[in-house]
Amino acid sequence: MNTYKVRDHKDTRSGYGAALLEIAKDNDQIVGLCADLTGSLKMGDFAKAYPERFFQSGISEANMMGVAAGMATAGKIPFPSTFANFGSGRVYDQIRQSIAYSNKNVKICVSHAGLTLGEDGATHQMLEDLGMMKMLPNMTVINPCDYTQTMQATKAAAEHYGPVYLRFGRPKMPVFIPEDMPFKIGEAIKLTQGNDVTIIATGHLVWPAIQAEQRLKEKGISAEVINIHTIKPLDTKAIVESVKKTHCVVTAEEHMLNGGLGESVAHTLAKNYPAPMEMIGVDDTFGESGKPDELMEKYGLTDKNIVEAALKVFHRK
């Protein structure tokens, strides 16, 4: 524990594509749907290997979600896939009625979430999806942190019965989760052991959280980094246990603060163990065009911001 090596740099969406290809081999009920973004969602290999199980939906996401719901009714395990903005807000009502309320075994797979989408700008930088999805009863919401964890999450989603929202990103990011690290939907992963502050991170903010832990160690503060890959159902036990030990917490996510993971953690702690808290996330504003790194810096989503927040919350104890 406590030492993670960057083995490679890969995009999480590629982890989805690779896992889909793999699981489709053993499970012929798996079907893929895509709304004109096959390359972006890395579904090309799947589509080539299983053309009869790949359904190009064209630019009509509402219909794609409904078709997926109908296929699931008939016993298939559909993976409708598109960008995060088109796979959440644009089709919220379709997801709500035909998938979540109807409890269909549909795996909604979205990519290019968050600011790290970069140059395309705010129209496509979906920062509200986790909030929208976590509010839906029956919905499981997963936001994996690297290529390896995305592969694990995709496989786990296929095994899990019920609607799942899986969120990926566009740029290549550090691959650091060991391949033999266990992954279970709804179970947090304690990445480092610490006593002074708990850092709860999800998605692209997990690697910066690990870097922050190193920098805090140099300052004599031991941080416990917890990776929440499953936003819902939330592993409240792991969160409360850690904060009972450290008595303060920082959350970090590439998402709007309103409705995000931080809000879920605050909800949990308010009920179980109130403690000083800081939240890293986007604060009630849309994004803009720019390079992913520039955007993460401008909007305060870096390891440096996590360190500052940790010091602040540590001194509030």
Add this chain to the structure above:
Amino acid sequence: MTSTTELQKIANQVRRDIIRMVHAVNSGHPGGSLGCTDFMTALYFEVMDHDPSNFSMEGKGEDVFYLSNGHISPLWYSILARNGYFDISELKTFRKLNSRLQGHPATEEGLPGIRIASGSLGQGMSAALGHALAKKLDSDNKIVYSLHGDGELQEGQIWEAALFGASRKIDNIIATVDYNGQQIDGPVQKVNDLGDLKAKWEAFGWITLEMNGHAFDDILKTMEKAKSMTGQGKPVIILMHTDMGHGVDYMQGTHEWHGKAPDDELAQKALEQLPETLGDY
């Protein structure tokens, strides 16, 4: 084969059920329900190949049905109960607390016969097409049926589905439109005109038929024809001419009773026009 006289008898009782259900809770949608009663009676009691005593969500080896205009739920519940999917006594729980008979159809309570929630309009055709594609993958040659309101066709998702169904050559679906020309705010033509609906569906690549939704012989003949046209590389849709509120004189042909229940006096007046043929629930 169920005779048209027999179908008429069932439809009469179903219409009584609808009036009694919406009257009991002073809410619900009698207009569209009464208008689609003859079609749904023919569909469930004659046209579809299905097993009411052994409902499965997947419906493998069976014809399946999707109701897209979910607000006509009292009709569907009565049909399902009268057809043997569940006991008719349950109809008295319609729209009440802890009931499986929700205001709009839902799967959460596990009511046999319901495969997906509907109510928010425009979603059922996509789901029906998905089920039809899955049947093709499973080499299951049974048919997927769906029903839609005409006002519902104002939803964009319907036309996404229309494009997709034709471009994917989904030819094991028979959709039906309740073409009554009425919606909540008034005549469809005034609210948001659908224009030449037949030409639109044909232009989208669907085999488009028309029928009189209140003549059993025409319904049965047209459904037979529709069945014979499946498997030809094109989806099939039927524009079914109906009167909203058919069977109750003061409800007929107006949008006034789209989503309103009759009071005691008017309910009585309606029931007098609909003789009890199979025994009330």
